[in-house]
Amino acid sequence: MTDFFAGISPVTYNPNAPADQLAYRHYNADEIVAGKRMEDHLRFAVAWWHSFAWPGMDPFGGQTFERPWFGDTMDLARLKADVAFEMFEILGQPFYCWHDADIRPEGDSFAASKRNFEEIIDYLGGKMEAGGPALLWGTANLFSHRRFMSGAATNPDPEVFAWSAATVKNCIDATHKLGGENYVLWGGREGYETLLNTDLARERVQAGRFLQMVVDYKHKIGFKGAILIEPKPQEPTKHQYDYDVCTVYGFLKEFGLEGEVQMNIEQGHAILAGHSFEHELATASALGIFGSIDMNRNDYQSGWDTDQFPNNVPEAALAYYEVLKAGGFTTGGTNFDAKLRRQSLDPLDLIAAHVGAMDICARGLKAAATMMEDGGLEEARAARYAGWDEVAAKSLLTSDTLEVIEARVASGGIDPQPRSGQQEILENYVSRFV
Template sequence: MTTEFFNGISPVEYKGAESSDPLSYRYYNPDEIVLGKRMEEQLRFAVAWWHSFAWEGGDPFGGSTFVRPWHPQDNMERARLKADIAFEMFDILGVPFFCWHDADLRPDQGNFKENLSTLNEITDYIGSKMNSDSPKLLWGTANMFSHRRWMAGASTNPDPDVFAFAAATVKSCMDATHKLGGQNYVLWGGREGYETLLNTNLSKELDNMGRFLSMVVDYKYKIGFTGTILVEPKPQEPSKHQYDFDVATCIGFLRKYGLEKEVKLNIEQGHAILAGHSFEHEIALAASEGMLGSIDMNRNDYQSGWDTDQFPNNVPEVALAYYHVLRSGGFSTGGTNFDAKLRRQSIDAVDLIAAHVGAMDICARGLKAAEAMINDGGLEAKLQERYQDWSKPEALKMLGSSLEDITQLVLEKNINPEPRSGNQEILENYVNRFV
């Protein structure tokens, strides 16, 4: 079905850096080869169904500002219209993937049986629109944070009935993801945390969350889902403290419950900032532990203290993020999902297209800068130089020694080291050459 929402907007084409057309790609050339792969295959862009189509433009101080032909999102006819418009936008942008929560696709029916029926109905409809040339599903997930039933968490809820509802919901979303050929399944614990310790049993909630995730992994194998299970770190908002605080916390959690070989991480730029980290830090840490799965690309407003989910516009930040993605071997089943939304005042259909065009160009510029730094080898050379003494036999022997043996070595050789420069400014200047 063809709608009129994007009337007058043609498919976006790559026209090069000199183009002044705001609806053209100046840097994103899907066929350009970057480190041996097509740019499209390196970036693996995905559109987020929730921010692009389900979000209505509200904020904590005001209601919706968007007027869309599928509003209000309260029946299946409008859900199908929303899907029609989504696939029109995918065609205009030429993106290879999309992502969804179940609540983005269909209205909540108030009970699980009808939620399951409408989820199956709308995902069958989406499946009918997918073919060999259409975008694929990067990942699906369950929204277990918006409805009032989730106010005290899902898998960590003190009420076993809520745990049961959550388990059934995730099963339904995994089934839908599998049916649509999804390449990953994501769990983001939006309210898996606490608001006060006065009424919270930490050990009980963490154990239940660990058991829940183990059930998810077991079910993955039962249905033959070959994609990757991902969890998404976030420190706070809406909960005061969330159990998936950051990459390091998630790694510790997965190891505690024996899931470190089964689950990887979906890392969001905005969440990294809220946790007090940089995006590249979180990516590099996950990659160093073999747990980098996928990324949500966006940015926060640094003058606001919350997760504003804006489209990326900072090439140096994006370049360093992709440097660590490429350095780790690039994405396998993961990709770059735009977990980003328009500003409340950007109410036109063309704004939705332009936002993605600009973000895709920013990512392409960052990717090419990352490729240039890897090919030049300057950062890697300085890294090897800084740690080269740890490859010497006496250093390796020391790691297998005791404190007593090392103390004796210091005394015998009169070891009294002088500090060595980290050359941070030189390295920052080096990066600036490429961005």
């Protein structure tokens, strides 16, 4: 046991807890919502990188957090893991997630880093067997080290491509060994900063081949989890190849991978792409590639990815409405890809941030489930498109030609009149539930 969270007891569901007491006031893991336990709907996960590896820096300021496990030794990596699993016990969430670089120190060679990684994976495995949470997904950090300054799979140097492929292979092996339910590919620097030195066509082929190898290896080792891509626009590079869900789907189609890869969609990334979170979720569902979510939020006054903990119930409700419409999570879940503010220095802040976020998501889920049961949105949607259920309308999308359609319109049989979309009425409807 460490003393980092000394004096902080496991958080329990208590809607009547005093204002100064840490408690779940809305997240009740065993509460049945839409026929399923709330925990099984939400499938919460803690992100190792933000909670235990991030030093509290931003583009205009350096480290503010001083954690006793910061450093590049295996002893400190084990201490970090001890603290992490103590926090998991306090929160009681069912899953966690990692990048390789979050959990092991960098070695002086690939082989040394691999040894460190395999050793710490065994250490985490022991803690999981002792009752710790399961692994929602693993991933590789192919963006922080200077070797990745020009990307990983899309790097102009084939040696970086090879190093990246070997790293991902090790991370898939580790995820498989720990029983992870997904493997995520996050292309933090898979893009370009200027077209002046970039061959777009070549880099797309490299990225496609890289992903094909990942899928082939998944099947070779019998990994049953999903392979997920996390879309990310612009930041930190000028253009990212995985800009949004639609962009990634086009990429998957190009390389014959649309049946093999799903999406891990982040709220903050959706906003940076100029979309809403629910738009990206609905798009992924419509395309058959919905997988999992990173739950956070951006500051609406900032133009960059602030990764704050969620605090907006209406936004969460609309997001989980789309999740429920898609059939809910299978291997996916709700990963808190969110970090404390630089001024939130205390261990209690880290616990409180997750507790509040879990309550926000619980409120959003319950509102979404109630809206689904009520059926008002789907009734309004069905009524708006009811004309397409007519035989004549169906033929527009099947057998009619432009000549046939023109003749029908010219005969006077069609005289379209605008109809209200009733947006304000539907917004009022949603507001009744949140």
